Each structure stands twice: as C-alpha cells, then as structure tokens.
Amino acid sequence: MAYVAVKGGERAIDNAHAWLDSDRRGDPAVAEIGVDQIREQLGRSVDRVMAEGSLYDRDLAALAIKQAQGDLIEAAFLLRAFRTTLPRFAASTPVETAAMRIRRRISAVFKDMPGGQILGPTYDYTHRLLDFTLAAGHTPAPALREAAEQAVAPRIHDILGHEGLIEPDVASDAEPFDITREPLAFPAGRDARLQSLARGDEGFLLAMGYSTQRGWGGTHPFVGEIRVGEVLVEIVPPELGFAIEIGEITLTECQMVNQFAGSRTVPPQFTRGYGLVFGHGDRRAMAMALVDRSLRASELGEAATAPAQIPEFVISHCDNIEATGFVEHLKLPHYVDFQSELETIRRMRRDVEAALLQEAAE
Amino acid sequence: MSLDLPGFADPVLGAQRAFRAVLDAMSHPGRIVRVGEGLVSPAPLCSAAAACVLALVDQDVRVHADAEAVAAADWLRFHTGTTLCGLAEADFVLALALPDLAGLAAGSDDAPELGASVILQVAALGAGRRFMIEGPGLAVPAAFAVDGLPEDFAGIWAANHRRFPRGVDLILCAGDRLAALPRSLRIREV
Amino acid sequence: MNGYNFAYLDEQTKRMIRRALLKAVAIPGHQIPFGSREMPLPYGWGTGGIQVTAAVLGPDDVLKVIDQGADDTTNAVSIRRFFARTAGVATKTHTSVATIIQTRHRIPEQALTEGQILVYQVPMPDPLAKLEPSRAETTRMHGLAEYGLMHVKLYEDITRFGHVSISYDYPVMVNDRYLMSPSPIPAYDNPKLSRNPALQLFGAGREKRIYAIPPHTEVRSLDFDDHPFRTTRAPHACDLCGDDASYLDEVVTDNQGGRMFVCSDTDHCASRQALKEAAE
Known part of the structure; x- marks a missing residue:
C-alpha cells in the first residue's frame, strides 16, 4: 500500500455534511416532518431541549430537534450556541x-x-402498553x-x-x-x-x-x-x-x-x-x-x-x-500523543528485556 | 464637557488594535508601542491612555480615577459604562501620578490575577530616569527610560515585585505611545 | 458572516478575555479563570483556543491552524474555516508567514520568531488534576507553590519503570514559579516552550482557564539531577523529506508489520520536499 496522507480534510467535511443532510431527511417518499409538528407533538422533547439548552423558545427548540435528527443533547447544544450570541436586554424579576x-x-x-x-x-397512571391506535393515526377525545x-x-x-x-x-x-x-x-x-x-x-x-x-x-x-x-x-x-x-x-x-x-x-x-x-x-x-x-x-x-x-x-x-464534548473529543486524532506513548512503551519493554537477558546470562 | 468626543472610529477594530498594542507591550516589558493614533482623547488624558481605557474597560470592571484623571470621569462612564470606585477596590486605576501601589488590590495567592492594572500617564517614554529591567518577556536585561515616575520608583517597584505572584501591573502612557511593566519584572535604577 | 460580530465573539466577551490574557502574561504559567462562552463547536474540540484567537485576531493577521502538526486534519480545517468565515482573515499553512498559529498537540518544527503568537488548545489545564481531582484543592496548591505531589508521582515512575513514563503533556515549571500543563504536546516539543521568542497563549474552554508564557521566558520540564528530562521520537528519518530530527508519525502500510514514518508537521515536510525537488 502506498502512503496516502489524510489529505483533503475540506472535501471530507463537505462530503460528510452532504451525507448527513440526506440521512436526516430519510426516505424522501415519507412526508417531511414540520417544525410545528415537533413543537406540538413532541412537547416533552422540546421541553427537555429548552431546559438543557438554557433557552426558552419552543420554535427554536423544535427546529434544533429536527436539525439534530432527534438527538436531544445535540439539539440542546444548538440552542446553547445560539443563546450565547444573543444580546442581554434585561434580567427578569423573580417569577412568581x-x-x-x-x-x-x-x-x-x-x-x-x-x-x-x-x-x-x-x-403517571398510564399503563405502559404500546398504543397501536396511535400508529394508525388518532384523534383524541376532547379533554376536560x-x-x-x-x-x-x-x-x-x-x-x-x-x-x-x-x-x-x-x-x-x-x-x-x-x-x-x-x-x-x-x-x-x-x-x-x-x-x-x-x-x-x-x-x-x-x-x-x-x-x-x-x-x-x-x-x-x-x-x-x-x-x-x-x-x-x-x-x-x-x-x-x-x-x-x-x-x-x-x-x-x-x-x-x-x-x-x-x-x-x-x-x-x-x-x-x-x-x-x-x-x-x-x-x-x-x-x-x-x-x-x-x-x-x-x-x-x-x-x-x-x-x-x-x-x-x-x-x-x-x-x-x-x-x-470532552468524551467525544477522544475521537479526534491523537496520533501524535499515541506515537510518543508508543516510543515510551517500546523503550521500556527494551529495557526490561535487556535486563532479563542479562540476568539469564549471569 | 467631553461627552461629545467620539470613541474609536471603528469600535471593533479600534479596540482590537489597541489591545494588541497593550498585549505586545505587556509581553515585551519596556517596549514602546504606538496606540490610539488619531483618537481624540478627553482632557487630561493622552490618546494612549484613552485607547487603553476604551479597549479594556467596561461595566464588568471598576475603575479608580485619581485627582487629575477624574476630570475625564464623564467621558469614562459614557464610553465604557463603568462605575468609579475607591483606590483599593479598583480593577483599573487611571492616574496622572503614581498611586500608592501598596494600597491597590494585589490579588491573593490563589487569585493573583485580581491585582489591579494601573494606566499611568507620564511625561515621556524613552527619556528621563533610566532603569535596567529584566524578567519574563526579555531575552536579556534591557534599558528603559521614563520621565514622570517618582524618585524612589525602583524601591517602590521592588516592594511590588517582592510579593509576586501577587502585585499590580503598570501601563505607562505618553501621547500616542505606551509601555508596560508587568509585576514579574525586576527593575533597578541606573 | 451576517448577524455575527467580527471573529464571532461579542465585544464584551472579547474584552473579558483580553483582560484575562494581559494578566496571564503578567503572571506567567498561572491559570486564570475566565467566563468561557459556549461556542458553536463542541467543548474539547478547541473552544478555548478559538476564544483566545478570536479575542486576539485582527483583519491584518495571517492565521495558521494545525492539529497533530498538520494543516489538513479535519478539526484544523474546521477551525480555519470558522475564522475565514467569521473574521475573513487570510489563512496560510506556512509557519513562517503566520502571525497567529492555533495548535492542538504540536509546536511547529520551524523555529517561531518574535511577534508571532502561538495559541494552544488545552483540554485539562491543571497538571495537578491527574493527582488531585478537586480544583479547589489544586488552586490552593498552586497558590502555595506546593508541588511535592507531582515530584512524588515522577519519582514513583522512576522507581517503577526506571524513568518518567509521561510522554506527552509533560509538566513544566514556568519562570520558576508555576507548574503548568503544556497541553498534550509530545515531550519532544517541550524544549521549544522555553525562551521561545513567540508569545504562547493557552486556552481551555470547557475548564474555563487561560494562561500564557511570555516570550523568552524560562520553562523547565520537571526532572531530577540523576534522571534528567529526555525526549523521545521514532528513531527513523522521514520517508518523504528525509528529516532525521523532526517528530514523526508512524503510518501503518500493511497487515504484516509494515510501517513508514513521516513528519507530523506537514508544512515543514512539504517545504523540505519542495527544496529537495528544486535542488534536483
């Protein structure tokens, strides 16, 4: 095998993003999900993303959930990164x-x-039985x-x-x-x-x-x-x-x-x-x-x-x-550090092997 | 009244340039850098001192202005949103005469970064009383001259340096030029 | 980029970081807590370095970004794009023409010069954290310059392995006062930390710390008289440019133990190859 440097990082990133885009959309024969549908029908996900994203905006949270393919931590991250750019107009009085x-x-x-x-x-008091009528489409009775x-x-x-x-x-x-x-x-x-x-x-x-x-x-x-x-x-x-x-x-x-x-x-x-x-x-x-x-x-x-x-x-x-971020950063390249570990462990093994040989010779 | 004086012509890039000049000065103690050229400064501040203020001061820090610098207090508040405070509480001291360094915040052993920064306007840089300085930022001891420091400055500074990492840092301004003396520096008069 | 400030960060945030940087330079090696912001890149992927670069960067700067010594690794590409997009600055791969170099895990082979700024991405800024997890406690230890714990750890290494087993992120003393993490650069790079004419700035976004080494500042890798600090590199020459002193990556070429060794610093290697070609 000839040496192929990991060149073309730019192209690799562009390709990954394009693939992600189409992966997110899924089967195009299935109707695309609307942000309003997420906001209205996945309310508990929206709530969690707003809480962990530290930003109260149901529409943006729904958008983040769509963009993150329902990965709620990724969605919360999107909200956080948006939040940090917002100007601070005021602090509220304590809510009552x-x-x-x-x-x-x-x-x-x-x-x-x-x-x-x-x-x-x-x-709380629902029986956790999968409700197959939901799969078929379902209009709830009016609630009291x-x-x-x-x-x-x-x-x-x-x-x-x-x-x-x-x-x-x-x-x-x-x-x-x-x-x-x-x-x-x-x-x-x-x-x-x-x-x-x-x-x-x-x-x-x-x-x-x-x-x-x-x-x-x-x-x-x-x-x-x-x-x-x-x-x-x-x-x-x-x-x-x-x-x-x-x-x-x-x-x-x-x-x-x-x-x-x-x-x-x-x-x-x-x-x-x-x-x-x-x-x-x-x-x-x-x-x-x-x-x-x-x-x-x-x-x-x-x-x-x-x-x-x-x-x-x-x-x-x-x-x-x-x-x-920190757990997942381990997937970034660490080969420079790993190389230094390789050299160190090889040297240490050589030292021990040499000592053992010497012992055997004596 | 100095409220009608503008700040940096371009607030974003003006602040960036001024900061880089101060960073350059702090990284190379004694080096004289140009800053705030063209900036219209409020009396009695020179443009270098005004540029430092605009680049570094805002509502998150407290400033003490000495008896002379306080003439620019309105300008300072208007452009930075900062509040003025007593000498001992100040993050930044804006002065035309060297304040009592022992009376300024010096930080603690755990948080020496809380030591104050003094923006001191002097008569001239590169002329006047001559010092040898050495420490981080300098490959070899260097000569440094400044006009406008008190007679016993080397002794005052020694007391400031002695408590390192606690201490205060000095930014000396004259006209559109400045130089910095970080607390890590050793200074002797020649 | 529409809707965002020059270099992404708002001016108040930049001022906060700039103030921290000045104090970091004034107190070499001391970690300064700062109000690290949430960036549009994940924590652990260079958010500290990015914030430092964003606070320092101006439109006239020439920016180089490397990861593992290489300009073309994906995360380096991603960060370089971020600044090209948010600040419109010129980005280059040549070490010599860059005014600001943001790096993860390496110091360039080519000697840096006066006026250059090297910005390190730092995952764990406190070298004591591996020995004492509480930051409240390590802060106290730094305050008192109480570094016995680290010496004991190194000494235990020596008694167990015959020498210090740390091969990267090797702890250093800065200006004879602060114990500092040089970030996970290989120990091979440690000597370049000392008396470097460039300004070295360190940003840890997730851990919210900034620190610095001013130019020409003494930086000593911890060691003992009878066990002096030493560096390791793969004992080969680069298979592309022939350099037998540069830091090398080991590349697996087949399943039978085949290896080749190439410079980790891609700009250094490419420059040497270009020189060689020109000579031929």
Missing part, C-alpha cells in the same frame, strides 16, 4: 410561581389542601381541563411555613451569580448550583438523585409539591421604573420536604430541596430538588461523603454539553 396558572399540582404530604390535587396531563379554571393555589411550603415547620425561604435582592458569564469556583453558592442543575443533564440528575435515595447521602425526602403551569415573566425597564410583562413561560416546580435540621437551641425544622425547570418535566424537577438538597449537606452540618453531596463533583459533571 405562587401565582402560576396551574395545569398540574400534586402534593404527597397532604391528602388535600386549598387548590386541590390536580393531575393534569400526566403519564379542570385545572385551567382553578383559582390560584397557595404553595404547600408556604402552608408549612406558617407554622414555622420548614426553614424559611429568605428573599434576597442580591444580584444572582450568572453561570453563563462568570467562571465557577467551588464550593459554589446555591444560586450558581441551582442554575447549573436547572440545565443539567436529566440522566445525570436522575442518577444523582436516585443515589441519594439508596443511601449515598440520604435526605429522606417527601414531595411537598409539584406544580406545572404558566407564569408571567416581567422586567423593570430602568426608564419606566415599574414592571412590565414580556411573556409567559411554562415551568415545573418541585419543592421537596426533607428531614429536619435544628439543635438544642434552634427548634427543628424541615429543610428544603428545590427544583425549577423549563417546560413540563416532573422527573427533571424532582431530581433537581433531590440533588439541590443533598448539595446543601455542608451548609446544614451533615457529613458530605457521598458523590451527590459534593458540589464540585456534581456541578462540574452535570452539564451534558461539556460532558459530551
């Missing part, structure tokens, strides 16, 4: 989840409470949207808070850390940790949260409340000096009630774990709340020994854009 227009609201700690339990559009008419429901944690049973959630006017603008140093503040978790990889958060349930940093959680619905986003333009609405977003909020902290002098109180994510995502919000609480171990005077209790470990590894 107590005033959420509720679609779903459940609590595991009380049988009933003001506002009631509202299942909303959930998979009980929740949409509901009055505002108070947060369960506020109910507990009246009795002083749960640690207070102290409001702060401090400018929150911005993980997209500043490098993190550890141990990071809770604001930075929550931001990282909110856009962390769902699988990673899930596994970390799960590990705390299995004894790796147990936090003894109860689901105080999960609520899903729409909240208003407001900003205060400096020239106006008062808040104006700029839109509405769907959020899932999870408040976990965890075992007490307290001492002889401070009456024991339940502690909080908090999850708040874009879109409808019980799993993501719950996992986030578990991990948030476990990361507070040091703050609450608990021994931090399990992985989920170590902020540097969790926060440094929860971002799937960073993780996938």
Whole structure:
C-alpha cells in the first residue's frame, strides 16, 4: 500500500455534511416532518431541549430537534450556541410561581389542601402498553381541563411555613451569580448550583438523585409539591421604573420536604430541596430538588461523603454539553500523543528485556 | 464637557488594535508601542491612555480615577459604562501620578490575577530616569527610560515585585505611545 | 458572516478575555479563570483556543491552524474555516508567514520568531488534576507553590519503570514559579516552550482557564539531577523529506508489520520536499 496522507480534510467535511443532510431527511417518499409538528407533538422533547439548552423558545427548540435528527443533547447544544450570541436586554424579576396558572399540582404530604390535587396531563397512571391506535393515526377525545379554571393555589411550603415547620425561604435582592458569564469556583453558592442543575443533564440528575435515595447521602425526602403551569415573566425597564410583562413561560416546580435540621437551641425544622425547570418535566424537577438538597449537606452540618453531596463533583459533571464534548473529543486524532506513548512503551519493554537477558546470562 | 468626543472610529477594530498594542507591550516589558493614533482623547488624558481605557474597560470592571484623571470621569462612564470606585477596590486605576501601589488590590495567592492594572500617564517614554529591567518577556536585561515616575520608583517597584505572584501591573502612557511593566519584572535604577 | 460580530465573539466577551490574557502574561504559567462562552463547536474540540484567537485576531493577521502538526486534519480545517468565515482573515499553512498559529498537540518544527503568537488548545489545564481531582484543592496548591505531589508521582515512575513514563503533556515549571500543563504536546516539543521568542497563549474552554508564557521566558520540564528530562521520537528519518530530527508519525502500510514514518508537521515536510525537488 502506498502512503496516502489524510489529505483533503475540506472535501471530507463537505462530503460528510452532504451525507448527513440526506440521512436526516430519510426516505424522501415519507412526508417531511414540520417544525410545528415537533413543537406540538413532541412537547416533552422540546421541553427537555429548552431546559438543557438554557433557552426558552419552543420554535427554536423544535427546529434544533429536527436539525439534530432527534438527538436531544445535540439539539440542546444548538440552542446553547445560539443563546450565547444573543444580546442581554434585561434580567427578569423573580417569577412568581405562587401565582402560576396551574395545569398540574400534586402534593404527597397532604391528602388535600386549598387548590386541590390536580393531575393534569400526566403519564403517571398510564399503563405502559404500546398504543397501536396511535400508529394508525388518532384523534383524541376532547379533554376536560379542570385545572385551567382553578383559582390560584397557595404553595404547600408556604402552608408549612406558617407554622414555622420548614426553614424559611429568605428573599434576597442580591444580584444572582450568572453561570453563563462568570467562571465557577467551588464550593459554589446555591444560586450558581441551582442554575447549573436547572440545565443539567436529566440522566445525570436522575442518577444523582436516585443515589441519594439508596443511601449515598440520604435526605429522606417527601414531595411537598409539584406544580406545572404558566407564569408571567416581567422586567423593570430602568426608564419606566415599574414592571412590565414580556411573556409567559411554562415551568415545573418541585419543592421537596426533607428531614429536619435544628439543635438544642434552634427548634427543628424541615429543610428544603428545590427544583425549577423549563417546560413540563416532573422527573427533571424532582431530581433537581433531590440533588439541590443533598448539595446543601455542608451548609446544614451533615457529613458530605457521598458523590451527590459534593458540589464540585456534581456541578462540574452535570452539564451534558461539556460532558459530551470532552468524551467525544477522544475521537479526534491523537496520533501524535499515541506515537510518543508508543516510543515510551517500546523503550521500556527494551529495557526490561535487556535486563532479563542479562540476568539469564549471569 | 467631553461627552461629545467620539470613541474609536471603528469600535471593533479600534479596540482590537489597541489591545494588541497593550498585549505586545505587556509581553515585551519596556517596549514602546504606538496606540490610539488619531483618537481624540478627553482632557487630561493622552490618546494612549484613552485607547487603553476604551479597549479594556467596561461595566464588568471598576475603575479608580485619581485627582487629575477624574476630570475625564464623564467621558469614562459614557464610553465604557463603568462605575468609579475607591483606590483599593479598583480593577483599573487611571492616574496622572503614581498611586500608592501598596494600597491597590494585589490579588491573593490563589487569585493573583485580581491585582489591579494601573494606566499611568507620564511625561515621556524613552527619556528621563533610566532603569535596567529584566524578567519574563526579555531575552536579556534591557534599558528603559521614563520621565514622570517618582524618585524612589525602583524601591517602590521592588516592594511590588517582592510579593509576586501577587502585585499590580503598570501601563505607562505618553501621547500616542505606551509601555508596560508587568509585576514579574525586576527593575533597578541606573 | 451576517448577524455575527467580527471573529464571532461579542465585544464584551472579547474584552473579558483580553483582560484575562494581559494578566496571564503578567503572571506567567498561572491559570486564570475566565467566563468561557459556549461556542458553536463542541467543548474539547478547541473552544478555548478559538476564544483566545478570536479575542486576539485582527483583519491584518495571517492565521495558521494545525492539529497533530498538520494543516489538513479535519478539526484544523474546521477551525480555519470558522475564522475565514467569521473574521475573513487570510489563512496560510506556512509557519513562517503566520502571525497567529492555533495548535492542538504540536509546536511547529520551524523555529517561531518574535511577534508571532502561538495559541494552544488545552483540554485539562491543571497538571495537578491527574493527582488531585478537586480544583479547589489544586488552586490552593498552586497558590502555595506546593508541588511535592507531582515530584512524588515522577519519582514513583522512576522507581517503577526506571524513568518518567509521561510522554506527552509533560509538566513544566514556568519562570520558576508555576507548574503548568503544556497541553498534550509530545515531550519532544517541550524544549521549544522555553525562551521561545513567540508569545504562547493557552486556552481551555470547557475548564474555563487561560494562561500564557511570555516570550523568552524560562520553562523547565520537571526532572531530577540523576534522571534528567529526555525526549523521545521514532528513531527513523522521514520517508518523504528525509528529516532525521523532526517528530514523526508512524503510518501503518500493511497487515504484516509494515510501517513508514513521516513528519507530523506537514508544512515543514512539504517545504523540505519542495527544496529537495528544486535542488534536483
């Protein structure tokens, strides 16, 4: 074989992109999927991509999913890369989840409470049987949207808070850390940790949260409340000096009630774990709340020994854009380094073989 | 009033050129580079100092302007969006007289990069008091002359260099020329 | 490119990186945390180097991008295209005419000159990370110049293997103060780090760190008096240009152990071949 240098990188890249284009389209005899179809019919994918892509835009998320052939991490990456080029017009005021227009609201700690339990559009009690009628095309019966008419429901944690049973959630006017603008140093503040978790990889958060349930940093959680619905986003333009609405977003909020902290002098109180994510995502919000609480171990005077209790470990590894980049970079050429390893291992083997020969000769 | 003075004619390329000049100067201590030619600077700043400010300062950093430089405060705020602060809190110090270097942020052992940068306007570069400088950026010790530093500058600098990697870095500006003295440098008067 | 700023990054981001670069030059070898941005290329594929280049680059620059020493490897091509597209700069493959060279894993064979800038893509900027995973802890160790852990690791290598087993990303001391990762260049390239007339800038995007070696700065590869630092290269001459001192790639030519050796630096090799042809 003659030596063929890996020349023509440009052409190789162009060819790969063209192939990818046609591969993405699939069989041209099948109708092309529309971004609107993805937005409307793959809503949970859109939600996850918005959350991990750290950008609330259902249309762009749907486009990213189409462009990435449904690879959700790749889609989130597309959103992140777009997001980073956007100018920052303003920071919103904190969203008021107590005033959420509720679609779903459940609590595991009380049988009933003001506002009631509202299942909303959930998979929770579906039997996981493949529904072959969907494959054939399916028009659903009209749904009874009980929740949409509901009055505002108070947060369960506020109910507990009246009795002083749960640690207070102290409001702060401090400018929150911005993980997209500043490098993190550890141990990071809770604001930075929550931001990282909110856009962390769902699988990673899930596994970390799960590990705390299995004894790796147990936090003894109860689901105080999960609520899903729409909240208003407001900003205060400096020239106006008062808040104006700029839109509405769907959020899932999870408040976990965890075992007490307290001492002889401070009456024991339940502690909080908090999850708040874009879109409808019980799993993501719950996992986030578990991990948030476990990361507070040091703050609450608990021994931090399990992985989920170590902020540097969790926060440094929860971002799937960073993780996938670094894991996948191993497929880039490394032959220069490998060559140096080859020379080193050959030399070391020669040294040992020479020593063995000498021993045998003596 | 200096608000009506323009910044760089081309903000993107003007900033890039000015930065490269400062980078060149910081990488080659004592080297005198041209910067900010044609820039209309607000009194009392020279165009080199003004170019440094436009290239490096924005709302993410805090600036202290000394008693004389503060005359350009409006211009500074308007063009950079920065806020003025006390000497000890400043990321950048804009000065027409060498401030007390010991009173500036010097960073910590873990984060020495938090030490301040002083943009100091002097009377002249390449003339005046003569020093020998050596350290990173210099193949061999080099001569450096500057007019407008205090008499005991070599001693002041020795105290700054002694706490390396903590310390402050100096950018000396005169007219449309500047030179830099990073904290890694050893300086003696000749 | 429509809709994007010159060299992609917005001006505020460039200023932030530029400030970090100046401090990096003032404190040689010290890793400076910076607000690394999400780039349209994956982390681990040169986002740190790209951000540094984007912050430094001007329209008059001539840019060269290499990966494994080669201008035509796919990732080098991809990054070069990125800047041709976003900054419209001239891109060249000749080391001597480039004002900025962005590199992954090599230092060019041809000696760099005063005024050139070499930008390294860095995956793991902290040389201590392999020994101590916590950045909070390694930051403290750098602060105190407490590098005993690394010396112990090297010494253990020597007792186990007879010599240091690190063959790339070989740790160095910069200006006798900071322990630094030279990025995963082969140890063969380490001597070129020291007293290089070019400015060497290092960007780690995912790990959000920037550091630098100013021109003419002393850089020492860690070693011991009785086990001095030494480099390795394949003991052959290049099968294309005949250079017997350059760093070589080993190319498998058949299934029976057939090998050929060629320069990893494609510009160096092509220049030598052109010279040879001209002489013939």
